[in-house]
Every structure is written in structure tokens, then in C-alpha cells.
Amino acid sequence: MLFLSRFFLSCDLQQPSISEMHSPDLLQYDKLIDKFDTLLFDCDGVLWRGNELIPGSKEFVEKVRKAGKQVIFVTNNASNSRNQYKAKFDKLGINVERDEIFGSAYASAVYLKYNLKFPADKKVFVVGMKGLEEELESEGIQYIGGTDPKYNTITPDIDFNAIKSGLDKDVGAVVAGFDVMLNYTKLSYAYSYLTSKEHDVKFILTNDDSTFPQSCGLFPGSGAMSSPLVVSSKRKPTVVGKPNAPMLECILKQKQLNPDRTLMIGDRLNTDISFGQHGNVKTLLVLSGVSTPEDIEKEGIYPDYIARSLKHIR
Amino acid sequence: MLFLSRFFLSCDLQQPSISEMHSPDLLQYDKLIDKFDTLLFDCDGVLWRGNELIPGSKEFVEKVRKAGKQVIFVTNNASNSRNQYKAKFDKLGINVERDEIFGSAYASAVYLKYNLKFPADKKVFVVGMKGLEEELESEGIQYIGGTDPKYNTITPDIDFNAIKSGLDKDVGAVVAGFDVMLNYTKLSYAYSYLTSKEHDVKFILTNDDSTFPQSCGLFPGSGAMSSPLVVSSKRKPTVVGKPNAPMLECILKQKQLNPDRTLMIGDRLNTDISFGQHGNVKTLLVLSGVSTPEDIEKEGIYPDYIARSLKHIR
Incomplete structure (x- = not known):
């Protein structure tokens, strides 16, 4: 309880920002992004909700690309193929290659x-x-x-x-x-x-x-x-899909990624955050989708970082 | 294990008959039926399978009716109303009143x-x-x-x-x-x-x-x-339905039955037999439906009696 109270204090949801769970100090965007070479993004609840872009998500992806980071989009949604997914990215104006998409x-x-x-x-x-x-x-x-x-x-x-x-x-x-x-x-x-x-x-x-x-x-x-x-x-x-191991093993191997320099960003504790943790990569929870701060202690799944949405990583 | 071995020995599935689980002696039909005033029948797997009558089931119902027993048909199948169920009984040639049917x-x-x-x-x-x-x-x-x-x-x-x-x-x-x-x-x-x-x-x-x-x-x-x-x-x-309490409570109350003189006959351990046990009535498993003798120990649900089918109660 003490641990979570500290976390919530540091989270400062009224003025959203990233907080490192093990420290009350607020992290800046540059500090966070510098720690990683590759960012794995969940899509639903992170980049968009249904057919609507979440404000600031497109700009965040562009910003990290410009910073030279590799981006990979990891989705459990099995209703779409990678080609269909690319069409969705295109429609929403997010620049992506088919090979950057991993669907379940x-x-x-x-x-x-x-x-x-x-x-x-x-x-x-x-x-x-x-x-x-x-x-x-x-x-x-x-x-x-x-x-x-x-x-x-x-x-x-x-x-x-x-x-x-x-x-x-x-x-x-x-x-x-x-x-x-x-x-x-x-x-x-x-x-x-x-x-x-x-x-x-x-x-x-x-x-x-x-x-x-x-x-x-x-x-x-x-x-x-x-x-x-x-x-x-x-x-x-x-x-196969998140939070289970097969999909992340496949990504790490195929893209030859270093888990220590990889960050998984998602909106669900029991899928995205567990997924990252199973693969020993760092995790960032965004609150623009399913999981709420109250769910963290309830589910006993603790992300390394938290932000209200991608826009609030600054 | 010893208990179950005794049970299987007494069950004599090659020459089917009723056996009382707590005794290796084979029971005769008259002895069994004399113990009860009311017989509750599950339908699917006991009287019929799908749209086909299980051989001997119709004759068994007629026999117990002639012996002055009350019969009640208890079914978890919620796709039919009592009127639709009566039509099915009629079609299969089993004489029944709507009020003798309890569906979930x-x-x-x-x-x-x-x-x-x-x-x-x-x-x-x-x-x-x-x-x-x-x-x-x-x-x-x-x-x-x-x-x-x-x-x-x-x-x-x-x-x-x-x-x-x-x-x-x-x-x-x-x-x-x-x-x-x-x-x-x-x-x-x-x-x-x-x-x-x-x-x-x-x-x-x-x-x-x-x-x-x-x-x-x-x-x-x-x-x-x-x-x-x-x-x-x-x-x-x-x-509401078997094996849960609401349906049996409703039957016992509405029909003013004495649980000690009531027998539940069914083909599923985890629905019919548990249902009877929850309501403190005696239970008979027929092997003409879902559960097999091997399931008894696996599921840890022990009926009071067992028979290959209604025809084999003799």
C-alpha cells in the first residue's frame, strides 16, 4: 500500500507526466527515450480507439522516429492482417511499413x-x-x-x-x-x-x-x-498473442533486438505490460485505453513507467 | 480406489443392472422403486438423445406410472418452453402433462x-x-x-x-x-x-x-x-438450472415432495447427480448419455445407484 501511495503521488494525474515507479522524481521525455533503441507499441488504446486517433499519438511516433529509434507495432487484434493494418495506419496518417507490424x-x-x-x-x-x-x-x-x-x-x-x-x-x-x-x-x-x-x-x-x-x-x-x-x-x-511469450520471442529474434534497450508501451496491464515483463523488456502504461491506476494494485502488475497518454510524455 | 473397485465389480456392466454403491449385491427393480414415491427424470441422455428415443425409456416411464409413482421431468434445456417440451414428449410417444415438466x-x-x-x-x-x-x-x-x-x-x-x-x-x-x-x-x-x-x-x-x-x-x-x-x-x-439449488427448491416446494422418498435420475454427474445431492434426494446415474463410469472417480461425484440405461433397471 505504501509503495502504491508513493506511486500515485508521483504520478500526478492532474498534470500528467511520466513517473518512474521506484522514484518520486518526474522523468522527462528525453531521459526516457534515451534509455531505449526500440519502442514496441500496442495499437488499440495507445495510438487509436476504434477508428479515432488518440490526440498526440501520431506526433509521438514521428518524434521518436526522428530521434532515430526503431518502432514496432504489436497488436493482439487478429481481425486484421498486416496489410489491413497498414491501411488503417495510412488512413489515420501514421507512417508505417508492413514489416514494422506484428499482429497476433x-x-x-x-x-x-x-x-x-x-x-x-x-x-x-x-x-x-x-x-x-x-x-x-x-x-x-x-x-x-x-x-x-x-x-x-x-x-x-x-x-x-x-x-x-x-x-x-x-x-x-x-x-x-x-x-x-x-x-x-x-x-x-x-x-x-x-x-x-x-x-x-x-x-x-x-x-x-x-x-x-x-x-x-x-x-x-x-x-x-x-x-x-x-x-x-x-x-x-x-x-500466441500478448501477454504470452510466443509473439515477443518471435519479434526479438526476427528483429535481433536487445531486450535491455527495448520498451513496450501499452494500455492493458494484463496483456501489454505482462507481455513486456515476460520478455524482460521495460514497460510503459498509458492511461488512454483500458487499464486505470486503480487496476495496478488490484491486478498486482506494476509497469516501469506510466503516462496519461503518448501526448503526455514530454 | 478400493471403494471404486468394489463399485465397478458390483456394477457388472457386461450384464447391465442396478447396483447399490455401498453394497456389492445387485438390486432388483422392485426393490429400488419401492423406496420412492416420486421419480425426477432428466430428459436428454435419459429418455432420448436429440430426437431419438433411448430404447426402453418410454416403457420404463409407463411402468413406474402404473406402480403409482409420481413422475417429474427436469431439464436444463432452455431452448424449449414446457409447451414445446410437451410436444416433443407427444411426438416420441411418452405420455406427459405440462405441469409434470420443469425446464430451466x-x-x-x-x-x-x-x-x-x-x-x-x-x-x-x-x-x-x-x-x-x-x-x-x-x-x-x-x-x-x-x-x-x-x-x-x-x-x-x-x-x-x-x-x-x-x-x-x-x-x-x-x-x-x-x-x-x-x-x-x-x-x-x-x-x-x-x-x-x-x-x-x-x-x-x-x-x-x-x-x-x-x-x-x-x-x-x-x-x-x-x-x-x-x-x-x-x-x-x-x-438457475441443475446442479444449482433454485430449480430443485422450486420443484420440492411446488409439488410438496418428501426428499427422502424422491429419486433423481440423470446421465450427468456434474449436473443431474450433483443437483439431486444438493437437494438431499437419492440419485441414479444412467450411462445412456454423457457421463461414463470412469468419470465417477475423476469428478468425485458418487451416485447412489447406477444403470446402463432405464431399460436395464429390472
Whole structure:
């Protein structure tokens, strides 16, 4: 309690600024940025909320680029591929290259291909959207389900027999992520693959965020949408996205980063900040998204730095 | 382990029969039935699987009726109202009165009205099907959501703003049950009510069965379908159906039953058998549905009696 009281005093939320958790002294932007070569940014709740830019985020990214820092955008949102994400950055006026983006859809495809050595003749059953399909395609992985109209019906008359008799014996994994087309038919196919005694079917979640931030508020997230499969199949999935290790391991390795000189910036303690901590990089919580200062002690997850938003890092 | 070994020996699954768990002696039908005045039957997995009668179940019900026993059918399936359930019994040739049926949809409506004294000017937001709507109507409870086409869309372009701005201030409860029309729009409305800071919204699940048995196999059940709401809202719902107390309390009270002379027959340890045990009635597990003998020790739930199916009670 004493520790947190000191933290809040130093945080000075009425006149927002960065504070170092282990010291009541206020940090200046230059001092902070000088400590790092690479900044990893979460997107939703840090750069934007839904389709609206968070004021000052674009300018912050430009400022750190000018200071010669490497920037990487790390997102758990698996509804978009990197190409779709780049289009979103472009639309919002943030300059970015496709290779600077790491989404959980892409990371899931990479995980399947390189970590699981997913066989080329096997297929993934997708509970997800176009972005996840695109990233699987980019790694040459076959899939069914997803956006195929056959699996996106909404009807009171489910043909249960057709589902059980229509299973594809080549399905070797179910990959589930954010899916606004979620429906009982698709869930029933995925459940049937996961519980099939005839097939060895891996179970992968792109990420397990419980909520999904939009500019008008929160909505159920990937972790909520995939929970029917976890509950009904009683299986424990491999979760690729934040706060789990696979995605950060992939980034550090592929970009050859020094963890000591890398800062993870995010708005969620239990995804972004834990993610950085699991990978032994320093962490900065911005209060422009989901987590509040009250959540810090409640969740017992302590970021190294805190700021009201990117604009308030000065 | 010793206890269970004795149980399995006495169970003699190759020549199925009832065995009393605390004795290796095989029980005869007459001896068992004589102990009870009332038999509570689970339906799915006991009387039928999906739309197919389990052989001998109809004859067993007729036999106990002839022996002067009271029969009550208790089902967690909230997709049907009692009237819809009676139609199913009729179709399968099992003679039953509406008042002999207790479904979790009906029990949820009764729970709202009598236990929660749900105000007449408030509405329920329904994540469920026609049967749940009918039972709410039968108790004079207003509702929105459910089967209304407005809430049953499947589209990649969710209008998030329309959801948050379209909340009805009169909603005082979210009741979620089995819903094959489950979709992200409906879940987003339900989530928004559950997390609204402006309204006091109760959270009720008709039941939380993880799977739903059909003749061709298992599918995700009510507990799986409502899990996105539990995960995203981080709220603990009141669960009306088996194995929880509200439904059995309601039955014992309304029918003025003596628990000592009542037997609960079901196919699921963690719903039917626990349900009976919570209400201090004796329990009989039939192996014609979900639970297997191996599950008994695994789950640590010990029925008083066991039989391969109703036909094998002789």
C-alpha cells in the first residue's frame, strides 16, 4: 500500500507526466527515450480507439522516429492482417511499413509453420476473420471455415448430423481469434474437430483479450469469443498473442533486438505490460485505453513507467 | 480406489443392472422403486438423445406410472418452453402433462418473478430462444433481444456506436441460455447491459451445461454459449438450472415432495447427480448419455445407484 501511495503521488494525474515507479522524481521525455533503441507499441488504446486517433499519438511516433529509434507495432487484434493494418495506419496518417507490424494473426501463422511444423497437406479450421485467413495464406497454410458463407449461417434449425458427418479429415488445427461473424454453426464445427477422437487437432488462440476497445466503449474480445470452445472442449489452448511469450520471442529474434534497450508501451496491464515483463523488456502504461491506476494494485502488475497518454510524455 | 473397485465389480456392466454403491449385491427393480414415491427424470441422455428415443425409456416411464409413482421431468434445456417440451414428449410417444415438466427456462422466469421480485415495468434482455421467451411471457415478464431479427444479424460490419447508443434504460436483467442464434451483435448488447454503470442489471443463466447432447454426438451447450458474457463482463451470474439449488427448491416446494422418498435420475454427474445431492434426494446415474463410469472417480461425484440405461433397471 505504501509503495502504491508513493506511486500515485508521483504520478500526478492532474498534470500528467511520466513517473518512474521506484522514484518520486518526474522523468522527462528525453531521459526516457534515451534509455531505449526500440519502442514496441500496442495499437488499440495507445495510438487509436476504434477508428479515432488518440490526440498526440501520431506526433509521438514521428518524434521518436526522428530521434532515430526503431518502432514496432504489436497488436493482439487478429481481425486484421498486416496489410489491413497498414491501411488503417495510412488512413489515420501514421507512417508505417508492413514489416514494422506484428499482429497476433501473423504471429499465429508463424507459430504454426515454424514452431509446430504444421504439415503442408493439413488444414486449419479458422474461427476468425479475413485478416487471419490472409496471414495463413502468406505462410502457405491451407484453411477452411473463417469467412466461408457455409460456416456463417444463423438459423434456429441447425443440422447437427450434417456437421458431424461433414468433418474434413485433413484438419490438423483449430485457430480461433476475433470474429464478429461468430455463430453456432462455426462453433459446432470447431468443437467437433477439437473433440474428434480420430484426428490430432491442435488448439490455438491468436490472443485471449477479454474485451475489445472501440471509441464508444468496450465490447467482448477474442478471449470471450473463443471461450465457448475452451468451456465445451475442456481443452487448454496455446495462446500466441500478448501477454504470452510466443509473439515477443518471435519479434526479438526476427528483429535481433536487445531486450535491455527495448520498451513496450501499452494500455492493458494484463496483456501489454505482462507481455513486456515476460520478455524482460521495460514497460510503459498509458492511461488512454483500458487499464486505470486503480487496476495496478488490484491486478498486482506494476509497469516501469506510466503516462496519461503518448501526448503526455514530454 | 478400493471403494471404486468394489463399485465397478458390483456394477457388472457386461450384464447391465442396478447396483447399490455401498453394497456389492445387485438390486432388483422392485426393490429400488419401492423406496420412492416420486421419480425426477432428466430428459436428454435419459429418455432420448436429440430426437431419438433411448430404447426402453418410454416403457420404463409407463411402468413406474402404473406402480403409482409420481413422475417429474427436469431439464436444463432452455431452448424449449414446457409447451414445446410437451410436444416433443407427444411426438416420441411418452405420455406427459405440462405441469409434470420443469425446464430451466420456466424455472428462470419463476426465479425472476418470485425470488428477485422483478419489477413489472422492467425488461429482460434475452440471449436465448423462443422457449425462454414463452416462459417469460407465461409469468408476465417483459423482454427484448431473443429471437427479434434486430438482434440476430451476422455481418462483418458491426455498428458499435448504434449498440452503445441503443441501450434500453428499462432493461433490468440479462437472462442467457441455449441459443443456436448466438451472434456478436446479441452478445455485444448483453455485454453492454451487464457492464452499464447507469443501470442495475441482474445476470442470470438458465443453466451452465458445457455440452449439449444430440443423437449424433455432443455440441457446445448453454454454459459454453454464455461464457463470452461471463469472460468479458467479469461478472458471476446466478445459475438457475441443475446442479444449482433454485430449480430443485422450486420443484420440492411446488409439488410438496418428501426428499427422502424422491429419486433423481440423470446421465450427468456434474449436473443431474450433483443437483439431486444438493437437494438431499437419492440419485441414479444412467450411462445412456454423457457421463461414463470412469468419470465417477475423476469428478468425485458418487451416485447412489447406477444403470446402463432405464431399460436395464429390472
